[in-house]
Amino acid sequence: MILCDIGNTTYHFLIKGKHKKYFLDEKVPPFDDEVYFVSVNEKASKKLIKKNPHAKNINKLLNFQTSYLGLGIDRALACSFQDNCVIVDAGSAITVDVMEEGNHKGGFILLGLRRFMKSYPKISKKLKFEFEKEINLDKIPLRTKDAIQYAMLKSIILPIKEVSLNKNIIFTGGDGLALSKYFENSTYKKDLIFENMKRIIDANNCIA
Numbered sequence: 001m002i003l004c005d006i007g008n009t010t011y012h013f014l015i016k017g018k019h020k021k022y023f024l025d026e027k028v029p030p031f032d033d034e035v036y037f038v039s040v041n042e043k044a045s046k047k048l049i050k051k052n053p054h055a056k057n058i059n060k061l062l063n064f065q066t067s068y069l070g071l072g073i074d075r076a077l078a079c080s081f082q083d084n085c086v087i088v089d090a091g092s093a094i095t096v097d098v099m100e101e102g103n104h105k106g107g108f109i110l111l112g113l114r115r116f117m118k119s120y121p122k123i124s125k126k127l128k129f130e131f132e133k134e135i136n137l138d139k140i141p142l143r144t145k146d147a148i149q150y151a152m153l154k155s156i157i158l159p160i161k162e163v164s165l166n167k168n169i170i171f172t173g174g175d176g177l178a179l180s181k182y183f184e185n186s187t188y189k190k191d192l193i194f195e196n197m198k199r200i201i202d203a204n205n206c207i208a
């Protein structure tokens with residue numbers, strides 16, 4: 001069984017316990033094993049199915065209760081089986097969702113790190129920067145590179161801190177590990193989506 005989480009930047013596969021990532025513009029191979037997937041990107045789903053006609057979209061198996069209108073399947077999946085915590089999926093966008101007593105209280109959507117990195121240089125090429133993990137967020141910046149990173153990180157960190165005052169934060173997604181380092185009360189779960197996909201597939205016994 002192969003699991004696939006399709007976002008707006010990558011195809012994320014779990015194949016025999018190993019992670020394999022393809023950017024959406026890369027070729028996706030035909031697999032000789034059953035593929036179960038979730039997707040937030042219709043075009044990318046079609047591309048997967050073209051090479052793997054028997055690939056199964058498991059979104060219909062997910063029965064996530066929320067009053068949030070239009071919640072992404074990736075967010076619903078990440079929040080499934082959670083009790084009291086904040087779930088941050090840092091990918092193309094950074095989604096933040098609040099779970100309280102097993103209920104989805106809502107959430108919000110921030111720009112992903114790469115989007116910031118793409119947008120600043122569009123203002124001026126002087127604002128081109130590479131994401132540096134070591135930056136002092138307790139000092140007002142005194143150079144361009146820090147001025148951008150400080151603003152980018154603070155604009156991501158502060159709203160997450162605000163909704164997670166007395167809660168643990170679970171990070172996932174390609175940039176989840178990098179962001180989790182700015183939060184004491186956090187864990188990084190690279191496999192969160194795949195773990196929950198497995199639970200849902202097993203619960204629905206849809207493996208022949």
Ligand SMILES: Nc1ncnc2c1ncn2[C@@H]1O[C@H](COP(=O)(O)OP(=O)(O)O)[C@@H](O)[C@H]1O
Nearest residue numbers: 006007008009010090091092093114173174175
């Ligand atoms: N052009 C790029 N080159 C290298 N890495 C990239 C590029 N664009 C995005 N990424 C990285 O790919 C990952 C995308 O995260 P992921 O959670 O897989 O996104 P999504 O689920 O939205 O597809 C992030 O770590 C991001 O930094």
Ligand SMILES: CC(C)(COP(=O)(O)O)[C@@H](O)C(=O)NCCC(=O)O
Nearest residue numbers: 007008009040070071072091092093
């Ligand atoms: C916000 C998202 C695009 C994040 O997906 P990503 O590409 O970052 O994996 C996705 O969760 C989505 O399409 N959500 C639907 C809108 C919403 O959740 O409000």
Ligand SMILES: [K+]
Nearest residue numbers: 007074089091
């Ligand atoms: K995602």
